[in-house]
Amino acid sequence: MNLVERDLNVIWHPYTQMQTAKPPIPIVRGEGALLFDEHGKSYIDAVSSWWVSIHGHANQYIAKKVAEQLKVLEHVIFAGFTHPTAVELAERLLQIIPDNQAKVFYSDNGSTAVEIAIKMCLQYWSNKGHKRGKMLAFKNAYHGDTFGAMAVSGRSAFTEAFDNLLFDVEFIDLPNAENIDELKSHISHLQSDLACFIFEPLLQGSGGMLMYEAKYLDELIAHCRAEQVFTIADEVMTGFGRTGERFACDHLQQQPDVMCFSKGLTGGTMALGITTCTQQIYDAFLSDDKHKTLFHGHSFTANPVACSAALASMDLFMQPETMANIKRIVASHVAFGKKIKDHPKVKDVRQTGIIIAIEWETGAGTSYFSTLRDKLYQYFLDAGIILRPLGNVLYILPPYCISNEQLGYIYGKIEEALNTF
16 A cells, blocks of 8 residues: 555544545655655645744754754653753743743643643632633634634634533624724723633734734733733744744734744744743742642643754744845735735735735635635645645745745746636
8 A cells, every 4th residue: 555545544634524535645755845745746835834834844953953852851741840951942932022921831732832821811810719711812713723722712613513612702803993992892891700812913824814903902902901801922823933023922012911832933843832921920820729730731741852843943043044034035925915916816915924815706705615725725736836725815824944936936826826716
């Protein structure tokens, strides 16, 4: 049997209707922005393999650091123990995120980072003797697939089978000039019940690359602070350069109380999650009463190898060349967006940093299950490009090492698709 046949015998793939899906593509090697299948065909990874590979594939510097760590310490229980890479990573991360963040809590992916953030906020109020059990989130949000993360995600086909099991969340529209006062009034009305407000800063990824202005998010954060409602910035997707700054929160004047990181944290090398919080939240768990402990942990919490990958990725991220590449990609996207914005098939072009989204005009609105999605997906695969449309919304979210030539090839194929579908 070949690799695909062996796969189909034993594997259940994510977000895949296994009865109708085409067989998976067998990838055996990666290099930079490219992935290669077992037949030697190359694919430009224009979505950074679900938004994780910020430096491209098989980065030799990260690989070297991971290999060195494997020879020293592969893992140690993190309850009652510590190790150098976990301490160094926490120290270095706290130096580059908003300066109100004081403590780092490790986990192993974006969903668990969100779970921990939610539990920190809910238990804060419990530890203080207050009953605040409701949470605030945006409609169309996506924060992960574990139950807490699902609960604060917008209700959709993703959550439908579990809706009656999800806890109490109040959903509001993205803020703008017309509704900002109404949203603040709504928060004030709920204030005594609200534990926290969680958001994807500046753009909602899986919701369709929906984008909104920093100044209105600033107003909401400031209002939440005035009403003593904690704010959680989910930077799992937006962190580490995706919005054109180091973090999406760098576009803001206000600072969140809790932040969540994963995806680009290790340069896409391996799983790692981080939740950071303010000293105020941390202090609410300090007590002679052990019942006020944050009872959360994972077997691979602060795995030394994953932390070493994150440190290596941060080394690369902090180099001037990386920000220069980010600015190059941003400028390239801007030029492309201007070129296609008046095409009759383009309903909307929107961009935040290195993420550009093209919404196809279908006459039927935006839908994750648009039949156009599968046609576009296959069209680009045939052309050697990995793009995963969100319904009728096509987006590019490339690794920073992508070349101008590779970007130009992607743009050209998108223009061809606009004239085809």
